[in-house]
Amino acid sequence: MLLKAPQEQDFTSRLRGPQVTARIGLWLGICFLTAFVTGLISHFAQDTPGWLTFPTRPVSLYRVTQGLHVISGTAAIPLLLVKLWSVFPKLFERLHLRDVRVLALELFERGSIAVLVSAAIFQLATGLANSSQWYPWSFSFRSTHYAVAWVVIGALLVHIAVKLPLIRTALGGPLDEDPDATSASGGLSRRGLLRTTWLATGVAVLGSAGATVPLLRKVSAFGVRSGDGPQGVPINKSAVAAQVIGPATHPSYTLSLINGAKTTQLSRADLEKMPQTTATLPIACVEGWSASGDWTGVRVSDLLDLIGAPADADIEVESLQPSGGYRVSELQSQFARDPLTLLALGLDGETLSIDHGYPCRIIAPDRPGVLQTKWVAKMTVLA
Amino acid sequence: MSRVAAGPAESIPGSRSRGEALARGVLLAAGVVVGAVGAWKLLQSGLDNILAALRWLVGGLLAHDALLAPVTVVLVVLAARVLPWWMRAPAAAGLVVLGTVTVAAVPVLGRFGALADNPTLLDRNYTAGWLVFAAIVVLAVAVTAWRRRSIGARPDVTAGPDAPAPR
Numbered sequence: 001m002l003l004k005a006p007q008e009q010d011f012t013s014r015l016r017g018p019q020v021t022a023r024i025g026l027w028l029g030i031c032f033l034t035a036f037v038t039g040l041i042s043h044f045a046q047d048t049p050g051w052l053t054f055p056t057r058p059v060s061l062y063r064v065t066q067g068l069h070v071i072s073g074t075a076a077i078p079l080l081l082v083k084l085w086s087v088f089p090k091l092f093e094r095l096h097l098r099d100v101r102v103l104a105l106e107l108f109e110r111g112s113i114a115v116l117v118s119a120a121i122f123q124l125a126t127g128l129a130n131s132s133q134w135y136p137w138s139f140s141f142r143s144t145h146y147a148v149a150w151v152v153i154g155a156l157l158v159h160i161a162v163k164l165p166l167i168r169t170a171l172g173g174p175l176d177e178d179p180d181a182t183s184a185s186g187g188l189s190r191r192g193l194l195r196t197t198w199l200a201t202g203v204a205v206l207g208s209a210g211a212t213v214p215l216l217r218k219v220s221a222f223g224v225r226s227g228d229g230p231q232g233v234p235i236n237k238s239a240v241a242a243q244v245i246g247p248a249t250h251p252s253y254t255l256s257l258i259n260g261a262k263t264t265q266l267s268r269a270d271l272e273k274m275p276q277t278t279a280t281l282p283i284a285c286v287e288g289w290s291a292s293g294d295w296t297g298v299r300v301s302d303l304l305d306l307i308g309a310p311a312d313a314d315i316e317v318e319s320l321q322p323s324g325g326y327r328v329s330e331l332q333s334q335f336a337r338d339p340l341t342l343l344a345l346g347l348d349g350e351t352l353s354i355d356h357g358y359p360c361r362i363i364a365p366d367r368p369g370v371l372q373t374k375w376v377a378k379m380t381v382l383a
Numbered sequence: 384m385s386r387v388a389a390g391p392a393e394s395i396p397g398s399r400s401r402g403e404a405l406a407r408g409v410l411l412a413a414g415v416v417v418g419a420v421g422a423w424k425l426l427q428s429g430l431d432n433i434l435a436a437l438r439w440l441v442g443g444l445l446a447h448d449a450l451l452a453p454v455t456v457v458l459v460v461l462a463a464r465v466l467p468w469w470m471r472a473p474a475a476a477g478l479v480v481l482g483t484v485t486v487a488a489v490p491v492l493g494r495f496g497a498l499a500d501n502p503t504l505l506d507r508n509y510t511a512g513w514l515v516f517a518a519i520v521v522l523a524v525a526v527t528a529w530r531r532r533s534i535g536a537r538p539d540v541t542a543g544p545d546a547p548a549p550r
Binding site: 118121131139222 | 407411415416417420428435436440443448459471472489492493496498501512
Protein backbone atom coordinates (compact mmCIF):
# COMPACT_ATOMS: atom_id res chain seq x y z
CA MET A 1 0.00 0.00 0.00
CA LEU A 2 1.33 3.39 -0.94
CA LEU A 3 1.23 6.08 1.70
CA LYS A 4 0.24 9.42 0.35
CA ALA A 5 1.06 12.74 1.95
CA PRO A 6 -1.86 14.05 3.99
CA GLN A 7 -3.92 16.89 2.64
CA GLU A 8 -5.56 19.67 4.55
CA GLN A 9 -9.02 18.07 4.41
CA ASP A 10 -7.70 14.80 5.87
CA PHE A 11 -7.70 16.48 9.28
CA THR A 12 -11.23 16.30 10.51
CA SER A 13 -11.25 17.55 14.08
CA ARG A 14 -14.00 20.08 14.59
CA LEU A 15 -11.95 21.74 17.28
CA ARG A 16 -9.61 23.21 14.71
CA GLY A 17 -10.61 26.53 13.27
CA PRO A 18 -10.15 30.27 13.64
CA GLN A 19 -12.48 30.38 16.68
CA VAL A 20 -9.99 28.41 18.80
CA THR A 21 -6.81 29.59 17.07
CA ALA A 22 -7.62 33.30 17.42
CA ARG A 23 -8.48 33.01 21.11
CA ILE A 24 -5.31 31.13 21.99
CA GLY A 25 -3.34 33.35 19.62
CA LEU A 26 -4.48 36.45 21.45
CA TRP A 27 -2.99 35.22 24.72
CA LEU A 28 0.09 33.88 22.98
CA GLY A 29 0.61 37.32 21.44
CA ILE A 30 0.26 38.93 24.87
CA CYS A 31 2.86 36.52 26.28
CA PHE A 32 5.33 37.16 23.47
CA LEU A 33 4.87 40.92 23.72
CA THR A 34 5.40 40.79 27.50
CA ALA A 35 8.53 38.68 27.01
CA PHE A 36 9.79 41.10 24.36
CA VAL A 37 9.29 44.25 26.45
CA THR A 38 10.75 42.70 29.62
CA GLY A 39 13.57 41.24 27.53
CA LEU A 40 14.40 44.71 26.20
CA ILE A 41 14.43 46.02 29.77
CA SER A 42 16.86 43.25 30.74
CA HIS A 43 19.01 43.94 27.70
CA PHE A 44 19.21 47.63 28.57
CA ALA A 45 19.90 46.86 32.23
CA GLN A 46 22.90 44.76 31.24
CA ASP A 47 24.08 46.83 28.33
CA THR A 48 22.89 50.35 29.13
CA PRO A 49 23.12 52.66 26.14
CA GLY A 50 24.54 56.17 26.70
CA TRP A 51 21.17 57.89 26.35
CA LEU A 52 19.55 55.86 29.09
CA THR A 53 19.80 56.33 32.84
CA PHE A 54 18.54 53.00 34.16
CA PRO A 55 16.39 53.69 37.24
CA THR A 56 17.36 52.52 40.73
CA ARG A 57 13.76 52.49 41.99
CA PRO A 58 11.64 50.54 42.64
CA VAL A 59 14.39 48.31 44.05
CA SER A 60 12.54 45.19 42.85
CA LEU A 61 11.69 46.46 39.37
CA TYR A 62 14.18 44.18 37.64
CA ARG A 63 13.12 41.29 39.85
CA VAL A 64 9.54 41.77 38.64
CA THR A 65 10.32 42.37 34.96
CA GLN A 66 12.71 39.44 34.67
CA GLY A 67 10.40 37.15 36.65
CA LEU A 68 7.63 38.20 34.27
CA HIS A 69 9.93 37.53 31.31
CA VAL A 70 10.44 33.89 32.27
CA ILE A 71 6.83 33.45 33.43
CA SER A 72 5.41 34.76 30.15
CA GLY A 73 7.80 32.53 28.20
CA THR A 74 6.77 29.51 30.26
CA ALA A 75 3.08 30.34 29.82
CA ALA A 76 3.65 30.54 26.07
CA ILE A 77 4.76 26.89 25.85
CA PRO A 78 1.32 25.23 26.30
CA LEU A 79 -0.30 28.08 24.35
CA LEU A 80 2.07 27.66 21.41
CA LEU A 81 1.73 23.87 21.35
CA VAL A 82 -2.08 23.97 21.31
CA LYS A 83 -2.12 26.82 18.80
CA LEU A 84 0.22 24.96 16.44
CA TRP A 85 -1.97 21.86 16.81
CA SER A 86 -5.01 23.93 15.87
CA VAL A 87 -3.44 25.05 12.58
CA PHE A 88 -1.37 21.96 11.77
CA PRO A 89 -3.47 21.02 8.66
CA LYS A 90 -2.51 24.38 7.14
CA LEU A 91 0.96 22.92 6.65
CA PHE A 92 -0.55 20.67 3.98
CA GLU A 93 -2.64 23.35 2.29
CA ARG A 94 -2.24 23.40 -1.51
CA LEU A 95 -0.65 26.41 -3.11
CA HIS A 96 -2.50 28.21 -5.91
CA LEU A 97 -0.05 27.65 -8.72
CA ARG A 98 -2.21 29.11 -11.50
CA ASP A 99 -2.40 32.71 -10.39
CA VAL A 100 1.10 34.17 -10.02
CA ARG A 101 -0.03 37.14 -7.94
CA VAL A 102 -1.93 34.95 -5.47
CA LEU A 103 0.96 32.49 -5.41
CA ALA A 104 3.46 35.24 -4.56
CA LEU A 105 1.22 36.44 -1.73
CA GLU A 106 0.80 32.90 -0.43
CA LEU A 107 4.52 32.22 -0.56
CA PHE A 108 5.20 35.44 1.36
CA GLU A 109 2.61 34.50 3.96
CA ARG A 110 3.88 30.92 4.26
CA GLY A 111 7.45 32.17 4.51
CA SER A 112 6.52 34.58 7.28
CA ILE A 113 4.70 31.76 9.11
CA ALA A 114 7.74 29.48 8.80
CA VAL A 115 9.94 32.24 10.25
CA LEU A 116 7.40 32.93 13.01
CA VAL A 117 7.00 29.30 14.08
CA SER A 118 10.69 28.54 13.86
CA ALA A 119 11.73 31.68 15.74
CA ALA A 120 8.97 31.21 18.35
CA ILE A 121 10.04 27.63 19.08
CA PHE A 122 13.66 28.79 19.16
CA GLN A 123 12.94 31.53 21.71
CA LEU A 124 10.92 29.30 24.01
CA ALA A 125 13.34 26.36 23.78
CA THR A 126 16.50 28.40 24.32
CA GLY A 127 14.90 30.58 27.00
CA LEU A 128 13.59 27.54 28.87
CA ALA A 129 16.96 25.78 28.72
CA ASN A 130 18.76 28.95 29.81
CA SER A 131 16.48 29.31 32.84
CA SER A 132 17.91 26.02 34.10
CA GLN A 133 21.46 26.92 33.01
CA TRP A 134 21.47 24.27 30.29
CA TYR A 135 23.43 25.30 27.20
CA PRO A 136 23.37 22.47 24.63
CA TRP A 137 24.39 24.79 21.74
CA SER A 138 27.44 26.63 20.50
CA PHE A 139 25.91 30.04 19.70
CA SER A 140 26.03 32.93 22.13
CA PHE A 141 22.79 32.67 24.08
CA ARG A 142 22.43 36.31 25.00
CA SER A 143 23.02 37.97 21.63
CA THR A 144 21.20 35.28 19.66
CA HIS A 145 18.13 35.14 21.94
CA TYR A 146 18.04 38.95 21.67
CA ALA A 147 18.32 39.01 17.86
CA VAL A 148 15.72 36.27 17.33
CA ALA A 149 13.35 38.13 19.69
CA TRP A 150 13.17 40.93 17.10
CA VAL A 151 12.61 38.35 14.37
CA VAL A 152 9.70 36.77 16.30
CA ILE A 153 8.00 40.08 16.98
CA GLY A 154 8.50 41.18 13.35
CA ALA A 155 7.04 37.95 12.00
CA LEU A 156 4.22 38.15 14.57
CA LEU A 157 3.26 41.68 13.44
CA VAL A 158 3.23 40.50 9.80
CA HIS A 159 1.09 37.51 10.83
CA ILE A 160 -1.41 39.74 12.65
CA ALA A 161 -1.52 42.09 9.65
CA VAL A 162 -2.31 39.19 7.31
CA LYS A 163 -4.92 37.58 9.57
CA LEU A 164 -6.53 40.67 11.11
CA PRO A 165 -9.97 40.36 9.42
CA LEU A 166 -10.09 36.65 10.26
CA ILE A 167 -9.02 37.32 13.86
CA ARG A 168 -11.67 40.03 14.29
CA THR A 169 -14.40 37.80 12.84
CA ALA A 170 -13.35 34.87 15.03
CA LEU A 171 -13.07 36.89 18.24
CA GLY A 172 -16.31 38.76 17.55
CA GLY A 173 -18.27 35.60 16.75
CA PRO A 174 -19.37 32.70 18.93
CA LEU A 175 -16.89 30.02 19.96
CA ASP A 176 -19.16 27.06 19.25
CA GLU A 177 -21.77 27.45 16.52
CA ASP A 178 -23.74 24.63 18.04
CA PRO A 179 -22.38 23.74 21.48
CA ASP A 180 -24.24 20.41 21.61
CA ALA A 181 -23.07 19.09 18.25
CA THR A 182 -19.40 19.56 18.95
CA SER A 183 -19.26 16.99 21.70
CA ALA A 184 -21.39 14.44 19.86
CA SER A 185 -18.55 11.92 19.72
CA GLY A 186 -17.77 12.45 23.36
CA GLY A 187 -14.67 14.52 22.58
CA LEU A 188 -13.81 17.96 23.85
CA SER A 189 -15.87 20.94 22.82
CA ARG A 190 -14.06 24.07 21.72
CA ARG A 191 -14.84 25.63 25.06
CA GLY A 192 -13.48 22.53 26.73
CA LEU A 193 -10.27 22.73 24.71
CA LEU A 194 -9.81 26.40 25.57
CA ARG A 195 -10.42 25.79 29.28
CA THR A 196 -7.98 22.89 29.19
CA THR A 197 -5.38 25.11 27.51
CA TRP A 198 -5.79 27.84 30.15
CA LEU A 199 -5.48 25.16 32.82
CA ALA A 200 -2.29 23.76 31.27
CA THR A 201 -0.86 27.28 31.01
CA GLY A 202 -1.69 27.97 34.65
CA VAL A 203 -0.13 24.70 35.77
CA ALA A 204 3.05 25.38 33.76
CA VAL A 205 3.33 28.82 35.40
CA LEU A 206 2.51 27.74 38.96
CA GLY A 207 4.78 24.73 38.54
CA SER A 208 7.84 26.87 37.87
CA ALA A 209 7.25 30.40 39.19
CA GLY A 210 8.27 29.47 42.74
CA ALA A 211 11.84 30.18 41.67
CA THR A 212 10.95 33.87 41.79
CA VAL A 213 7.65 34.13 43.72
CA PRO A 214 8.33 32.98 47.31
CA LEU A 215 4.63 32.23 47.94
CA LEU A 216 4.70 29.55 45.25
CA ARG A 217 7.83 27.75 46.46
CA LYS A 218 5.87 24.84 47.90
CA VAL A 219 3.80 24.17 44.78
CA SER A 220 6.46 24.78 42.14
CA ALA A 221 7.49 21.17 41.65
CA PHE A 222 9.35 22.15 38.48
CA GLY A 223 10.95 25.34 39.80
CA VAL A 224 14.63 25.57 38.88
CA ARG A 225 15.44 26.60 42.44
CA SER A 226 13.66 25.94 45.72
CA GLY A 227 14.98 29.24 47.08
CA ASP A 228 17.28 27.55 49.57
CA GLY A 229 20.94 28.36 49.68
CA PRO A 230 23.71 29.57 51.96
CA GLN A 231 22.22 32.24 54.27
CA GLY A 232 18.82 31.68 52.69
CA VAL A 233 19.75 32.89 49.22
CA PRO A 234 20.58 30.68 46.18
CA ILE A 235 23.71 31.27 44.13
CA ASN A 236 24.48 31.26 40.43
CA LYS A 237 28.23 30.87 40.39
CA SER A 238 30.05 29.13 43.21
CA ALA A 239 33.43 30.21 44.58
CA VAL A 240 34.83 26.93 43.29
CA ALA A 241 33.58 27.56 39.75
CA ALA A 242 34.90 31.13 39.85
CA GLN A 243 38.33 29.87 41.08
CA VAL A 244 38.51 32.49 43.84
CA ILE A 245 38.85 30.45 47.05
CA GLY A 246 42.61 31.06 47.29
CA PRO A 247 42.68 34.85 46.78
CA ALA A 248 39.35 35.46 48.55
CA THR A 249 40.46 33.80 51.80
CA HIS A 250 44.07 35.01 51.72
CA PRO A 251 44.96 36.95 54.90
CA SER A 252 46.61 39.70 52.86
CA TYR A 253 43.44 40.39 50.82
CA THR A 254 42.89 44.09 50.23
CA LEU A 255 40.35 46.03 48.23
CA SER A 256 41.91 48.56 45.84
CA LEU A 257 40.10 51.86 45.29
CA ILE A 258 41.57 53.68 42.32
CA ASN A 259 40.96 57.32 41.41
CA GLY A 260 43.31 58.45 38.66
CA ALA A 261 46.89 57.95 39.79
CA LYS A 262 45.88 57.50 43.44
CA THR A 263 45.24 54.02 44.88
CA THR A 264 43.79 53.36 48.35
CA GLN A 265 44.03 49.87 49.85
CA LEU A 266 41.52 48.62 52.43
CA SER A 267 41.56 45.29 54.23
CA ARG A 268 38.31 43.60 55.25
CA ALA A 269 38.99 44.77 58.82
CA ASP A 270 39.26 48.35 57.53
CA LEU A 271 35.92 47.95 55.77
CA GLU A 272 34.31 46.53 58.94
CA LYS A 273 35.40 49.65 60.87
CA MET A 274 33.53 51.97 58.50
CA PRO A 275 29.85 52.90 59.13
CA GLN A 276 27.67 49.87 58.31
CA THR A 277 24.30 49.96 56.58
CA THR A 278 21.75 47.16 56.25
CA ALA A 279 19.50 47.05 53.20
CA THR A 280 16.89 44.52 52.09
CA LEU A 281 17.56 44.02 48.41
CA PRO A 282 16.79 41.25 45.93
CA ILE A 283 19.22 39.22 43.92
CA ALA A 284 17.40 38.91 40.62
CA CYS A 285 19.02 36.80 37.98
CA VAL A 286 18.66 36.99 34.22
CA GLU A 287 17.65 33.32 34.36
CA GLY A 288 14.49 34.46 36.11
CA TRP A 289 15.03 33.30 39.68
CA SER A 290 15.23 35.81 42.50
CA ALA A 291 15.48 36.01 46.26
CA SER A 292 15.51 38.80 48.80
CA GLY A 293 18.28 39.20 51.34
CA ASP A 294 19.25 41.48 54.25
CA TRP A 295 22.67 42.74 53.23
CA THR A 296 25.01 44.61 55.59
CA GLY A 297 28.07 46.55 54.50
CA VAL A 298 29.64 49.86 53.57
CA ARG A 299 27.82 52.32 51.35
CA VAL A 300 29.62 52.49 48.03
CA SER A 301 29.13 56.26 48.06
CA ASP A 302 31.10 56.44 51.37
CA LEU A 303 33.97 54.59 49.69
CA LEU A 304 33.81 56.95 46.73
CA ASP A 305 33.89 59.98 49.05
CA LEU A 306 36.95 58.46 50.73
CA ILE A 307 38.88 58.63 47.46
CA GLY A 308 37.37 61.92 46.30
CA ALA A 309 35.43 60.55 43.33
CA PRO A 310 33.19 63.08 41.56
CA ALA A 311 29.46 62.61 42.21
CA ASP A 312 28.69 61.90 38.57
CA ALA A 313 31.49 59.37 38.00
CA ASP A 314 30.78 55.85 36.80
CA ILE A 315 32.69 53.09 38.58
CA GLU A 316 34.27 49.94 37.23
CA VAL A 317 34.09 46.98 39.60
CA GLU A 318 36.54 44.12 39.15
CA SER A 319 36.30 40.68 40.74
CA LEU A 320 39.03 38.37 42.01
CA GLN A 321 37.86 35.90 39.35
CA PRO A 322 40.68 35.18 36.91
CA SER A 323 38.27 34.91 33.97
CA GLY A 324 34.62 34.88 32.94
CA GLY A 325 32.25 37.18 31.09
CA TYR A 326 31.06 38.96 34.21
CA ARG A 327 34.45 39.42 35.92
CA VAL A 328 34.09 43.18 35.48
CA SER A 329 30.94 45.28 35.81
CA GLU A 330 30.20 48.95 35.52
CA LEU A 331 28.27 50.84 38.19
CA GLN A 332 26.71 53.87 36.58
CA SER A 333 26.78 56.93 38.82
CA GLN A 334 23.09 56.70 39.79
CA PHE A 335 23.78 53.21 41.20
CA ALA A 336 27.19 54.09 42.66
CA ARG A 337 25.72 57.06 44.56
CA ASP A 338 22.47 55.39 45.63
CA PRO A 339 22.24 55.21 49.45
CA LEU A 340 21.14 51.56 49.17
CA THR A 341 24.08 50.44 47.05
CA LEU A 342 26.43 48.56 49.33
CA LEU A 343 29.74 46.83 49.28
CA ALA A 344 28.23 44.02 51.34
CA LEU A 345 30.27 42.26 54.03
CA GLY A 346 27.41 40.27 55.54
CA LEU A 347 24.13 38.61 54.68
CA ASP A 348 21.27 37.68 56.96
CA GLY A 349 23.21 38.87 60.04
CA GLU A 350 26.22 36.67 59.33
CA THR A 351 29.56 37.12 57.59
CA LEU A 352 29.02 36.85 53.84
CA SER A 353 29.52 33.24 52.77
CA ILE A 354 32.23 32.66 50.20
CA ASP A 355 29.66 31.58 47.61
CA HIS A 356 27.92 34.95 48.06
CA GLY A 357 31.16 36.85 47.47
CA TYR A 358 33.30 36.93 50.65
CA PRO A 359 35.22 39.11 51.46
CA CYS A 360 32.85 41.64 49.87
CA ARG A 361 30.40 42.05 47.00
CA ILE A 362 28.37 44.72 45.29
CA ILE A 363 24.63 44.77 45.97
CA ALA A 364 22.63 47.55 44.33
CA PRO A 365 18.89 48.12 43.86
CA ASP A 366 17.14 47.19 40.60
CA ARG A 367 20.05 45.44 38.87
CA PRO A 368 20.51 42.08 37.14
CA GLY A 369 22.32 39.58 39.37
CA VAL A 370 25.22 39.13 36.95
CA LEU A 371 26.19 42.76 37.56
CA GLN A 372 26.16 42.37 41.37
CA THR A 373 29.85 41.55 41.25
CA LYS A 374 31.12 39.13 43.92
CA TRP A 375 34.63 38.79 45.43
CA VAL A 376 35.40 42.43 44.66
CA ALA A 377 39.13 43.15 44.18
CA LYS A 378 39.16 46.60 42.68
CA MET A 379 36.94 49.62 42.17
CA THR A 380 38.11 52.19 39.65
CA VAL A 381 36.69 55.66 39.06
CA LEU A 382 36.07 56.02 35.34
CA ALA A 383 37.12 59.36 33.90
CA MET B 384 -16.54 24.89 7.99
CA SER B 385 -15.35 26.01 4.62
CA ARG B 386 -11.69 25.32 5.20
CA VAL B 387 -11.69 22.53 2.63
CA ALA B 388 -12.51 24.96 -0.11
CA ALA B 389 -10.02 27.43 1.34
CA GLY B 390 -8.63 29.76 -1.25
CA PRO B 391 -6.51 32.84 -0.89
CA ALA B 392 -9.65 34.55 0.39
CA GLU B 393 -9.34 32.62 3.63
CA SER B 394 -5.59 32.40 3.73
CA ILE B 395 -5.15 36.12 3.20
CA PRO B 396 -8.53 37.72 3.76
CA GLY B 397 -9.34 41.18 2.43
CA SER B 398 -9.85 44.21 4.64
CA ARG B 399 -13.43 45.18 5.34
CA SER B 400 -12.92 48.85 6.04
CA ARG B 401 -10.44 51.63 5.41
CA GLY B 402 -9.46 51.69 9.06
CA GLU B 403 -8.72 47.98 9.02
CA ALA B 404 -6.72 48.29 5.80
CA LEU B 405 -4.69 51.12 7.35
CA ALA B 406 -4.07 49.16 10.56
CA ARG B 407 -2.92 46.16 8.51
CA GLY B 408 -0.60 48.31 6.44
CA VAL B 409 0.98 49.79 9.57
CA LEU B 410 1.33 46.36 11.22
CA LEU B 411 2.86 44.89 8.06
CA ALA B 412 5.37 47.71 7.66
CA ALA B 413 6.29 47.62 11.37
CA GLY B 414 6.65 43.84 11.19
CA VAL B 415 8.99 43.99 8.22
CA VAL B 416 11.14 46.67 9.90
CA VAL B 417 11.29 44.89 13.29
CA GLY B 418 12.04 41.57 11.61
CA ALA B 419 14.80 43.18 9.56
CA VAL B 420 16.33 44.60 12.76
CA GLY B 421 16.45 41.07 14.16
CA ALA B 422 17.92 39.61 10.97
CA TRP B 423 20.54 42.37 10.95
CA LYS B 424 21.47 41.70 14.58
CA LEU B 425 21.74 37.98 13.82
CA LEU B 426 23.88 38.60 10.73
CA GLN B 427 26.27 40.71 12.80
CA SER B 428 26.98 37.81 15.15
CA GLY B 429 29.46 36.09 12.82
CA LEU B 430 29.19 33.06 10.53
CA ASP B 431 29.79 30.37 13.17
CA ASN B 432 27.15 31.87 15.43
CA ILE B 433 24.66 32.19 12.55
CA LEU B 434 25.15 28.57 11.46
CA ALA B 435 24.81 27.28 15.03
CA ALA B 436 21.62 29.34 15.47
CA LEU B 437 20.23 28.17 12.12
CA ARG B 438 20.68 24.56 13.17
CA TRP B 439 18.48 25.25 16.17
CA LEU B 440 15.99 27.38 14.26
CA VAL B 441 15.43 24.63 11.68
CA GLY B 442 15.79 21.85 14.24
CA GLY B 443 13.02 23.28 16.44
CA LEU B 444 10.68 23.56 13.48
CA LEU B 445 11.37 19.96 12.42
CA ALA B 446 11.10 18.65 15.97
CA HIS B 447 7.58 20.06 16.09
CA ASP B 448 6.27 19.66 12.53
CA ALA B 449 7.87 16.31 11.72
CA LEU B 450 7.86 14.66 15.13
CA LEU B 451 5.74 16.09 17.95
CA ALA B 452 2.72 17.13 15.86
CA PRO B 453 2.39 13.91 13.77
CA VAL B 454 2.87 11.76 16.87
CA THR B 455 0.11 13.74 18.61
CA VAL B 456 -2.22 13.39 15.61
CA VAL B 457 -1.66 9.62 15.43
CA LEU B 458 -2.08 9.29 19.19
CA VAL B 459 -5.39 11.17 19.12
CA VAL B 460 -6.71 9.12 16.18
CA LEU B 461 -5.80 5.87 17.93
CA ALA B 462 -7.27 7.06 21.24
CA ALA B 463 -10.51 8.03 19.47
CA ARG B 464 -10.78 4.48 18.07
CA VAL B 465 -10.03 2.73 21.34
CA LEU B 466 -11.62 4.90 24.00
CA PRO B 467 -15.36 4.83 24.77
CA TRP B 468 -17.18 8.16 24.31
CA TRP B 469 -17.22 9.01 28.03
CA MET B 470 -13.45 8.85 28.23
CA ARG B 471 -12.61 10.92 25.17
CA ALA B 472 -12.95 14.48 26.43
CA PRO B 473 -11.30 13.81 29.82
CA ALA B 474 -8.46 11.91 28.11
CA ALA B 475 -7.92 14.71 25.59
CA ALA B 476 -7.84 17.30 28.37
CA GLY B 477 -5.45 15.13 30.36
CA LEU B 478 -3.17 14.77 27.35
CA VAL B 479 -3.07 18.54 26.79
CA VAL B 480 -2.25 19.32 30.43
CA LEU B 481 0.19 16.47 30.99
CA GLY B 482 1.85 16.77 27.58
CA THR B 483 2.42 20.51 27.45
CA VAL B 484 3.51 20.86 31.08
CA THR B 485 5.91 17.94 30.62
CA VAL B 486 7.44 19.62 27.57
CA ALA B 487 7.95 22.76 29.67
CA ALA B 488 9.57 20.67 32.41
CA VAL B 489 12.07 18.82 30.19
CA PRO B 490 15.15 20.83 31.29
CA VAL B 491 14.50 20.26 35.00
CA LEU B 492 13.43 16.63 34.59
CA GLY B 493 16.67 15.91 32.74
CA ARG B 494 18.70 18.07 35.18
CA PHE B 495 20.94 18.87 32.22
CA GLY B 496 22.22 22.12 33.70
CA ALA B 497 23.06 20.67 37.14
CA LEU B 498 26.45 21.66 38.56
CA ALA B 499 28.34 19.61 41.12
CA ASP B 500 29.60 22.78 42.85
CA ASN B 501 26.19 24.48 43.08
CA PRO B 502 23.62 22.63 45.21
CA THR B 503 21.18 25.59 45.02
CA LEU B 504 20.54 24.93 41.32
CA LEU B 505 18.01 22.25 40.30
CA ASP B 506 17.61 21.37 43.98
CA ARG B 507 14.26 19.60 43.89
CA ASN B 508 13.28 16.01 43.25
CA TYR B 509 11.71 16.71 39.88
CA THR B 510 10.97 13.08 39.04
CA ALA B 511 8.92 12.69 42.21
CA GLY B 512 7.20 16.00 41.47
CA TRP B 513 6.33 14.85 37.96
CA LEU B 514 4.98 11.50 39.21
CA VAL B 515 2.71 13.29 41.69
CA PHE B 516 1.60 15.71 38.96
CA ALA B 517 0.93 12.85 36.51
CA ALA B 518 -0.99 10.94 39.19
CA ILE B 519 -3.19 13.98 39.86
CA VAL B 520 -3.92 14.35 36.13
CA VAL B 521 -4.72 10.64 35.71
CA LEU B 522 -6.95 10.73 38.78
CA ALA B 523 -8.79 13.83 37.53
CA VAL B 524 -9.29 12.19 34.11
CA ALA B 525 -10.57 8.98 35.73
CA VAL B 526 -13.00 10.79 38.05
CA THR B 527 -14.37 12.98 35.26
CA ALA B 528 -14.73 10.02 32.91
CA TRP B 529 -16.51 7.97 35.58
CA ARG B 530 -18.91 10.83 36.28
CA ARG B 531 -19.69 11.26 32.58
CA ARG B 532 -20.36 7.57 32.28
CA SER B 533 -22.63 7.40 35.29
CA ILE B 534 -24.60 10.46 34.15
CA GLY B 535 -24.78 8.87 30.71
CA ALA B 536 -25.41 12.19 29.04
CA ARG B 537 -24.15 11.43 25.58
CA PRO B 538 -25.61 14.01 23.23
CA ASP B 539 -25.59 11.97 20.01
CA VAL B 540 -24.95 8.25 20.01
CA THR B 541 -24.89 7.88 16.23
CA ALA B 542 -21.83 10.01 15.61
CA GLY B 543 -18.63 8.05 15.13
CA PRO B 544 -15.38 8.78 16.93
CA ASP B 545 -13.99 10.86 14.13
CA ALA B 546 -17.12 12.10 12.48
CA PRO B 547 -16.12 14.92 10.17
CA ALA B 548 -17.59 18.33 10.66
CA PRO B 549 -20.59 19.06 8.45
CA ARG B 550 -19.42 20.78 5.33
